[in-house]
Amino acid sequence: MASLKELARIVGVSPTTVSFALNGRSKEMRISEELTSRILKVAEETGYRPNNIAVALRTGQTKIIGLIVEDIANHFFSTLAKTIEEEANLFDYKVVYCSTENDDEKGEGLLDMLQQQQVDGYLITPTSGMRNKIGKLINRKIPLVLIDRYFEDMECPHVMVNNFEGIVKGVNLLIKKGYKKISFITPDLDLMQMKEREKGFIAALEKQHLYKSKKQILKVDYKDGGKKEAIEKIKTYLKTESPEAVVFATNYIGIHGLQAIKELKLKIPDDLAVICFDDNEVFDLCTPSITAISQPIEDIARTAVKILMGELGVTRKSAKKLVRIPTEIINRESA
Amino acid sequence: MASLKELARIVGVSPTTVSFALNGRSKEMRISEELTSRILKVAEETGYRPNNIAVALRTGQTKIIGLIVEDIANHFFSTLAKTIEEEANLFDYKVVYCSTENDDEKGEGLLDMLQQQQVDGYLITPTSGMRNKIGKLINRKIPLVLIDRYFEDMECPHVMVNNFEGIVKGVNLLIKKGYKKISFITPDLDLMQMKEREKGFIAALEKQHLYKSKKQILKVDYKDGGKKEAIEKIKTYLKTESPEAVVFATNYIGIHGLQAIKELKLKIPDDLAVICFDDNEVFDLCTPSITAISQPIEDIARTAVKILMGELGVTRKSAKKLVRIPTEIINRESA
DNA sequence: CATGGAAGCTAATTCGTTTTAGCGATAGAT
DNA sequence: ATCTATCGCTAAAACGAATTAGCTTCCATG
Numbered sequence: 198m199a200s201l202k203e204l205a206r207i208v209g210v211s212p213t214t215v216s217f218a219l220n221g222r223s224k225e226m227r228i229s230e231e232l233t234s235r236i237l238k239v240a241e242e243t244g245y246r247p248n249n250i251a252v253a254l255r256t257g258q259t260k261i262i263g264l265i266v267e268d269i270a271n272h273f274f275s276t277l278a279k280t281i282e283e284e285a286n287l288f289d290y291k292v293v294y295c296s297t298e299n300d301d302e303k304g305e306g307l308l309d310m311l312q313q314q315q316v317d318g319y320l321i322t323p324t325s326g327m328r329n330k331i332g333k334l335i336n337r338k339i340p341l342v343l344i345d346r347y348f349e350d351m352e353c354p355h356v357m358v359n360n361f362e363g364i365v366k367g368v369n370l371l372i373k374k375g376y377k378k379i380s381f382i383t384p385d386l387d388l389m390q391m392k393e394r395e396k397g398f399i400a401a402l403e404k405q406h407l408y409k410s411k412k413q414i415l416k417v418d419y420k421d422g423g424k425k426e427a428i429e430k431i432k433t434y435l436k437t438e439s440p441e442a443v444v445f446a447t448n449y450i451g452i453h454g455l456q457a458i459k460e461l462k463l464k465i466p467d468d469l470a471v472i473c474f475d476d477n478e479v480f481d482l483c484t485p486s487i488t489a490i491s492q493p494i495e496d497i498a499r500t501a502v503k504i505l506m507g508e509l510g511v512t513r514k515s516a517k518k519l520v521r522i523p524t525e526i527i528n529r530e531s532a
Numbered sequence: 533m534a535s536l537k538e539l540a541r542i543v544g545v546s547p548t549t550v551s552f553a554l555n556g557r558s559k560e561m562r563i564s565e566e567l568t569s570r571i572l573k574v575a576e577e578t579g580y581r582p583n584n585i586a587v588a589l590r591t592g593q594t595k596i597i598g599l600i601v602e603d604i605a606n607h608f609f610s611t612l613a614k615t616i617e618e619e620a621n622l623f624d625y626k627v628v629y630c631s632t633e634n635d636d637e638k639g640e641g642l643l644d645m646l647q648q649q650q651v652d653g654y655l656i657t658p659t660s661g662m663r664n665k666i667g668k669l670i671n672r673k674i675p676l677v678l679i680d681r682y683f684e685d686m687e688c689p690h691v692m693v694n695n696f697e698g699i700v701k702g703v704n705l706l707i708k709k710g711y712k713k714i715s716f717i718t719p720d721l722d723l724m725q726m727k728e729r730e731k732g733f734i735a736a737l738e739k740q741h742l743y744k745s746k747k748q749i750l751k752v753d754y755k756d757g758g759k760k761e762a763i764e765k766i767k768t769y770l771k772t773e774s775p776e777a778v779v780f781a782t783n784y785i786g787i788h789g790l791q792a793i794k795e796l797k798l799k800i801p802d803d804l805a806v807i808c809f810d811d812n813e814v815f816d817l818c819t820p821s822i823t824a825i826s827q828p829i830e831d832i833a834r835t836a837v838k839i840l841m842g843e844l845g846v847t848r849k850s851a852k853k854l855v856r857i858p859t860e861i862i863n864r865e866s867a
Numbered sequence: 868c869a870t871g872g873a874a875g876c877t878a879a880t881t882c883g884t885t886t887t888a889g890c891g892a893t894a895g896a897t
Numbered sequence: 898a899t900c901t902a903t904c905g906c907t908a909a910a911a912c913g914a915a916t917t918a919g920c921t922t923c924c925a926t927g
Contacts, residue, residue, distance in 0.1 A: 200883060211907045216885060227905055249648045250594065251883035253585045254912050268614070275610040279603070279631060291645065293628045296614060310626065313584045337533075455817055479814040482790050536914060545875045551915060562875050586913035590883050 199243045208232075215240075219247075241431050253315065258407025262505065263311035265304065265321045266295040272477060273448060273494060274322070281320060281496035288502075288511050290317070299331070299386075304384065308334075318509050320344055320501055340508035342501045346389050347519075354508065354518035356500045358492040360390045360474075363524030364397030367444055367472045367490045371532055373404055376442035376470055379407060382431060382454055383446030385416035394446050394474060401493050412438055417450060424453060431457035435469070442470035442532060448477050470532040485530035496522050534578045543567075543574050549576075554582075566643055577832035587649065597840065599629040600639065600656045601679075607812060608783060608829060609657070612679070615833035616655060623837075623846050625652070633751055634721070636661025643669075653844050655679055655836055660722050675843035677836045682854075683726045689843065689853035691835045693827040695725045695809075698859030699732030700809045702779055702825045706867055711777035711805055714742060717766060718781030727779050729809060747773055750808035752785060759788055766792035770804070777805035777867060783812050790818065805867040820865035831857050 201219075205212040210232065218236040238277040239245075253259040264281055266274040274296075282292045293316065294526035297304040301463035304324045308331075311319065318340035323331055328348055334341050335353050364381075371379055381398040383391055395414065402408035415434045417427050431454050435443075445451035451473035463469045463483055473480065473489045500520050507514040538552075542545040552561040553571040563571075574580075588594040599616055601609040609631075617627045618855065628651065633641035639659045643666075646654065654676035663683055669676050670688055672799055678690035699716075706714055716733040718726055730749065737743035750769045752762050766789050770778075780786035785807035798804045800820055808815065808824045815822035835855050842849040 201885095202883075212884080213886085213907055213909095214905090217906095220885085227903085229905065232905085246644065246648050248589075248650060248883050250585055250588045250650050251912090254589050254882090254885045254914090255886085257912075259585065269604070269617075270607070270611045270614040272605070272607070276605045277607040282604075282630065282893080291628070291649070293626070295617065309581065313581050314626070315583060315585050350689075452813065452817060459817070459819070478787065479817055482787065482794070482814055482818055484794070484819045535912095547914080548877055548879095548916080549875090552876095555915080564875065567875085575884075581914050586882090587915080589884090590913080590915050743893085 199245050199472035200248070201245075204236070204243065204245055207243070208236050208460050210236070216382060219245075232335045239302045248320060259315050259317055260289060261291045261293055261314065261316045262318045262320060262509075263307075263316040264292050264312070265295055265297060265307050265311070265319070265323070266294060267299050267322050267324075269294060271449070273475060273492070276494045277498050280495045281502055284499050284502040285496075288506050290506075297322075297327075299324055305330055318342075318505050320505060322346060324347070335446075340505055342508070344497060344501050344506045349389070354504050354515075356497055356504065356520040356522065357390060358497065359521040359523050360393035361397040361400070362521075363474060363490045363492075364444065364446075365401040366524065367474070367488075368398060368401035370488070370526060370528075371442045371444070371470060371472060372401075372407065374470070374532060376532075377407055378413075378439075378441040380413050380415065380434075380438060380440035380443045382415045382417065382434070382443055382450060383444065385418040391396055391446060413440070417453075427453045428457045428460070432461055435461060435463070440469065442466075442472070445471070445473040448473065451475070451487070452477070452479065457461050465531045472532045476527055480527075480529065483531075484497070488529045488532040489527045491525045492525050493522055493525060534580050535583070536580075539571070539575060539578065539580055542578070543571050545571070554580075592650075594650050594652055595624060596626045596628055596651045597648065597653045597655060597844075598642075598649070598651040599627050600632060600642050600646070600654070600658070601629060602627060602632055602634050602657050602659075604631045606784065608810060608827070611829045612833050615830045616837055619834050619837040623841050625841075625846075632657075632659050632662075634659055640665055653677075653840050655840060657681060658683070664832040675840055676844070677840045679832065679836050684724070689850075690838050691832055691855040691857065692725060693832065693837065694856040694858050695728035696732040696735070696830060697856075698809060698825045698827075699729045699779065699781075700736040701859065701861055702809065703733060703736035705861060705863075706777045706779070706807060707736075707742065709805070712742055712820060713748075713774075713776040713865075715748050715750065715769075715773060715775035715778045716781065717750045717752065717769070717778055717785060719785050720753040724726070726781060733779060748775070752788075762788045763792045767796055770796060770798070775804065777807070778803075780806070780808040783808065783810035786810070786822070787790055787812065787814065790822070793818070800866045807867045815862075815864065818866075823864045824862045826860045826862050828857055828860060 201215055205215045214228055215236055217223060217228055218233045219240060223233040224348050262285055264278060266278060269275055269278060269282060278294050285292050295307045297307060301324050304327045320342050322345045323343055343353055345353040345357050376430060379402060381393060399408055417430050419427060443493060445454050456466065465471055471487055473487055476489040476491035480489050504515045504518055506512045536547050536550055540550045549563055550565050550571055552558060553568045554575060558568040597620055599613060601613060604610055604613060612631050620627050630642045633720060636659050639662045655677050658678055658681045667744060678688055680692050683692040714737060718730060734743055752765050754762060770792060780789050793804060800806055806822055808822055811824040811826035815824050839850045839853055841847045
C-alpha cells in the first residue's frame with residue numbers, strides 16, 4: 198500500500214534517495230550511513246513492499262518465468278512444475294504455469310498470454326503446433342528451454358530423458374528374462390519422444406532378431422475417444438495378439454493397459470509381463486508391483502532451470518544445452 | 533514489442549486515439565469508423581499486444597488471481613488447480629499458483645509475494661499460521677476465498693467438502709457390512725478438516741456404540757519422518773491393534789497405509805477392510821480396488837472461482853459464501 | 868453574422884518505480 | 898583569491914498504457 202513516494206515524504210527526503218537506500222546503492226550513490234539506516238528503519242516499520250508491477254515496467258524485468266506443461270494434473274508434470282518452482286525460487290524467480298492439454302491452439306494462446314505478461318524466459322513442453330511461435334521467440338533471442346520434447350532441425354536448448362536408451366534397457370530386461378513375443382503399446386502421438394521410444398523398441402528387438410511384425414506395435418489414438426475406448430482397444434489387441442510381454446510407452450497408457458489386463462483377468466507376469474515407461478506411485482502399490490523405466494523428474498527440472506538461468510544471464514551460460522538425462526530401471530515384480 | 537505509441541506513429545494519429553479504438557470506445561469517443569478500422573487493421577498486421585504490465589500499473593488491475601495450495605504435486609491439488617485455471621480463464625483471469633508444503637513460513641512468504649505481484653484476488657488452502665495475514669487481507673476487503681479448510685470464528689468465504697458427513701457415510705458403510713472393530717488413521721495435523729473428519733468418525737461409531745477406545749484412532753506425525761516412517765508406524769499399529777476395518781483420513785496416508793498392508797501381507801478385505809477419504813486413480817487399479825469417499829474436486833474448484841468472481845465484482849456477489857460440497861462414496865472391492 | 872454545439876481528434880497527466888544528470892556547499896590545491 | 902573535487906542529495910525523465918480535459922473545425926440556428 199505505502200509507496201516509495203510516501204516513504205520519502207515520511208522520512209523527509211526525495212524518492213530517489215529512498216530508492217538508492219533500499220536497493221543497497223547507498224555507498225555508490227553517496228547516501229550517508231545515518232540517513233540510510235533511518236530510511237531502512239522507516240521502511241521496516243511501515244512494512245513497505247515495492248510494487249513489482251512498477252518495478253517490472255521500469256526495469257523491463259518481471260523476474261517471472263513462464264512454464265508451459267502438457268497437463269498440470271498429471272503426476273509427471275506437476276512434480277516437474279514443483280521442482281522447477283523450488284529451483285527458480287533459489288534464483289529469485291517466480292514461475293507461472295499453464296497446461297496445453299496437448300492442444301496446439303491452446304498452446305499458442307498460452308505463449309501469447311505469457312508474452313503479454315512479459316515473462317523473462319520460458320520453459321516449455323511444446324505441442325507440435327507451437328513450432329512456429331517458438332521459432333520466432335528463438336530468433337528474437339528470448340531465453341527458452343524445451344523440456345521433454347524438442348523439434349528436429351531447430352537449434353534450441355532442451356532437456357529430456359534419453360527415450361531411446363530407456364526403452365532399450367527395458368526391452369533388454371524382458372529379453373534377458375526369456376520373453377520372446379514382446380509388444381509395444383503407445384499413444385498415437387506425433388511427438389519426438391514417442392518416435393524415439395518406438396525406434397528404441399524396434400532397435401532392441403531387431404538386435405536379437407525378435408522383431409517379426411508391425412503387429413508387435415499398437416498405436417492407440419486418443420482422438421477417437423477417452424479412457425474407456427483406449428482400454429477396449431488394448432483388450433482387443435491383447436486378446437488377438439496375445440504377447441508374452443508388453444512395454445507401455447507412457448505412464449497413462451500403462452495405467453489404461455493395467456486396467457485392460459485386470460479386466461481380461463490375465464496374471465502378471467505369468468500370462469503377461471509388463472514394463473512401463475515413466476514411473477508412477479501406483480506401480481509400487483499394484484499387486485504385483487509394476488516394473489518401470491523411470492524418468493528422473495527432479496534432474497530434468499533442475500537441469501532445465503540451470504540452462505535457463507544461463508540464458509537469462511543470471512548465471513554464466515551452460516556449455517551443454519542439449520541434454521539427455523539417462524533413465525533408471527525400477528525393478529519390481531511385473532517383469 | 534510494438535507499443536501503442538509506435539502503432540500511433542504508423543497510423544499517423546495520437547496514442548490516445550489508438551487506445552480508444554483498441555478498447556472499443558470509438559463511438560463513445562467519437563473516433564470515425566473509417567479511422568477505427570484502419571487502426572484495427574494496422575494493429576492486426578503488426579501483431580500488436582498490449583503490455584500487461586503497463587496496463588496493470590495504470591488500471592490497478594492485473595487480472596491475475598493467486599492460488600495457494602498445499603502441494604501442487606499432489607493429485608487433489610493439481611486437479612483443483614487445473615479446474616480453477618480453466619474456470620478463471622472463462623472470466624479472462626489468469627492464475628498463478630504456488631505450494632505451501634504446509635509450512636507456515638513458506639505460506640506467509642507466498643502471500644507477501646502475491647501481494648507484491650498485485651494479484652487481484654486469492655484462492656487459498658491455508659496453513660494454520662497464515663491466519664493473521666489472511667485476517668489482514670480480509671480487513672482490507674481484498675477478494676479472497678479459502679478452499680478445503682477455514683478458520684473458526686473468522687468470517688471469510690470458503691468452500692470445502694463436507695468432511696464430517698463424508699466420514700460418517702464411510703463408517704456407516706463399514707458398519708452395514710458387519711465390521712465392528714473399526715479404526716481411523718489420520719495424519720496428525722492441526723487442520724479444521726482433519727478435526728471434522730475425526731469427529732465424524734467418532735460420532736458415527738458412537739451412534740452404534742462401537743467407539744470403545746482412543747486406540748481406535750492412530751495419528752501419524754509426519755514431522756518425525758517421511759513416508760517410510762509413516763509406513764512403519766502404520767504397520768506397528770495394525771499389528772498391535774488388528775482392527776477389522778480401517779478408514780484412512782486422506783489420500784496420501786491411504787497410500788502409505790496400503791503399502792503397510794501389503795508389507796504385512798494382509799488380505800483386503802478379508803483380513804482388513806479399507807476405506808479411504810479422497811479418491812485416487814490408484815485405488816481403481818489396486819487389487820482389490822479400494823473403496824473411497826471422493827471429493828468432487830471440479831465442483832469445489834468451480835464453486836470457489838464463482839464466489840471469488842463475485843467478490844471481484846466480475847459477476848454479481850454470491851449469496852452463499854460458506855459452502856459445503858457433499859462427498860460421494862465410490863464403491864469398490866475393499867469394503 | 869455571431870453563437871452554440873457537435874464531431875473528431877489530441878496534449879498532458881497518471882500509475883510506482885529506477886536512473887541519469889546535476890545542484891549547492893564545503894574543502895583542498897594553486 | 899580562484900579553481901577544482903568531493904560530498905550528499907534531488908529534479909526530472911522514462912517505462913507503456915489509460916484517461917481527463919480540452920482543442921479545432923464545421924454546421925446549424927436565430
